[in-house]
Amino acid sequence: MSPEQNSILKVSKLVKRFGGFHALDGLSFHVVPGEILGLVGPNGSGKTTAINVISGLYAPDGGEVVFDGASSGGVASHKLVHRGINRTFQVPKPFLSLTVRENIQVALAYGGATGTPPSIAELLEEYRLKEVADRPAADLNSAQQKMLDLTRALATRPRLLLLDELAAGLNPAELDWIAGRIKALAATGMAIIVVEHLMGFIEQITDRVIVLNAGKEIFEGTLATAVREPQVIEVFLGGEHAH
């Protein structure tokens, strides 16, 4: 069986417009369970828009999103959460007046996690939130808020996890630690899509990357080969440096 056939998410010819601007302009790619896929590209190339469409925040204007064999484009976010998609946000927005524990409880109660729901104690422990568990989320620093956002997503037991710049703003020690956690999640069979600007981090964790430019994929393969591709270099460095 080819990897395309057992993919959990397949995006084909996805189009998303904002007014006259084509944020996504025929984007296609797929992910298989247990794989960590990186989405890279210059600012405005459509990475976050792709995540927003896949997680149901925006309905696509064209093309198709198939999750687990069923079309999922334009389906409401909470339903996609129940089907097994979840994500983190570039700027996390936890429920500020609720405690950290209550934040996770909401996702546990409404996330529709299949099988045994993860235990709050374990999530708090694993993502270093145990000490602040009963404090309001407003008291957390930004790294802790990112971890809370991640545990909120994990509490729903996603089979596809979309991470939008999770690593930005973490210190080197934290980066190594979170890279290990993401790899461990993938090892359980979770498909993970990572949007990130830190190329070292991308290289460390991804199996494969998709390079986006102007809402379209221009390269697919490992990051190591991507950086030798003239088209990719041109996109990242601009035309005048390419030759």
Place this chain on the structure above:
Amino acid sequence: MTYALVAGVLFGLYFSLVGIGLNLVFGVMRIVNLAHGDILMLGAFIALGVVGIAGIDPLFAVPLAFVVFVLAGVLLYWVLVPRLQGSANPEMLSIILFFGLSQVIEAVTTIFAGTSERSIQSRLLGTVFTTIKVKWFGGKAGGAGPIQIFGQGFPAPWVIAAITSLIAIGFVYLYLYHTRLGTLTRAVMSRRDEALATGIDVDRVSAAAFGIGLGIAAVAGVFAPFMFGSVTPAFGADATVTSFAIVVLGSLGNPLGTALGGVVYGLCYMLVQTYLSSWADLLPYVLLIVILLLRPSGLLGRRVRVA
């Protein structure tokens, strides 16, 4: 029909003046000034005072009301707003805070002026012009009669109010687009947080906008006795809702959009008065809701819906 349309435009220009101050305050501070109508009411009482005490043309109340309320606005800003902005949800709390202020204003006015309806004879407005005409060009002194437009007569105060409104809107435009403080004001309106980050003295800009907003409201109030027949201290609450309808129609947060909103509102108002008068009371409310739902950004404007 011609009558209703012309009257609609005249009222509409006036309505723009009524709404523009509210919009300036909301646009700059994200503060809902529920006491806006009460400032109008106070402006009307300044006009009553000018006529009652000094016995001169109520037009003299225009500069007086403006200056008094610009100062009052700046003062009020420093007392109330910085404290409010420090709270968790300033937009919501501003509604309640300014409701409280509106109650205080209404109560104080009632204590001093009673609850009876007050009006000014409409021929008193604009007497300054006829006096000048008589002095310089001779001719007979007399009250300003109806003014002829497209072969129909309209009460002189309507026309004077509309012209004053045009001038005032012109000044707001000049302020926003051709002064340094105005440019800063527009910067704060579009991105308050970034304006703060770039070192703009947001408080100074906001205080100025708050003062000007209140000043214009008071100027609009000077004409209220002529446009609505009479005023009472309780006039403020209705005026606030009407102002909101006008502002939302034009687009909240865009003061010049209010000019358009006012004219559209004025036309609707006159047409409903002419053809469906028993349901005319419903107009501002229904119009407000329909516009918010169908075109929440107003006729020109920005997003207000939630996800």
Place this chain on the structure above:
Amino acid sequence: MHNASKHLLFILAPLVVVFALLPGVYQNHLLLFNFVIFLILAQGVNIIYGFTGYLPFGYVGFFGAGAYGFAIMVMHLQTPAPLAVLVGGLVAVALGLLLTPLLRLSGAYFAIANLAASLAVLHFVANPALEGITKGPYGVSLTGTFNPTHAYYAAVIVMALTVGAVIYLKNSPFGLALQAVREDAVSASMAGVNIVKMRVIAWLASALVAGLAGGIYAWYVSVFYPDNVFSGEFSIFAIVFALFGGVATITGPIVGVLILYGIYNLIGFTTPQYFQLIYGLLIMGLVLFLPAGLVSLATRRGWHVP
């Protein structure tokens, strides 16, 4: 003991017992009745504002709709009063359904649109063209059902149900999810919460209790005009009482009503404008100095307030 049972036993039960027994020892029944009505309305505001963040500036629209629902059933169909009260509640729910599109608006826009909606309903009901149905501006007189004693106990029952609903919200994942929607709708939907459904349920629940309160009010006073039952004071008082105590708690709105409405009645009714002045100043002071309500005095010290 479970938290919810504690709240039922130590908050709801004493409240109901006190208000059920007070008429026997205190003569001013109208005052007691008004206390109960404001307890219902303040908790209704708590449900929609405290838990979901929508400020219902036209909350009285539901109250008035309930009162007129009651009046129309009694006038035209000779319905028994308790049934007419239920219809009043349903009329408010129907109005709530009609207004659900307003929930798409955020912040101040919702508050203003809701205010406009309540005024639109007032002008609709009071329109002389509808005199045959609502008696227009001339008011209704319902002498046939006049029974203040029954109406009072009906109000106590509705108050118990409303406070019970808030206790449920405070102790259930449902209430937690509502607060999550209030804090951030996008994150809430990513926690699997159906945000539209949640908001509509809270909105209709708060409409229902205000409608029932309005129906009971009509039953109690029996003669009223549109301006009475659509008076903006009901909205404002309910919001201010709830805020003064502290929203998203069970006890906040109760404390708010008991203290503020108590003071209101102590000051007396002789000169309404002095009164308006005092409560205007009170509202301003509240927002400036105690925006999170009385309970914040305790929570700031780290005490838990139910």
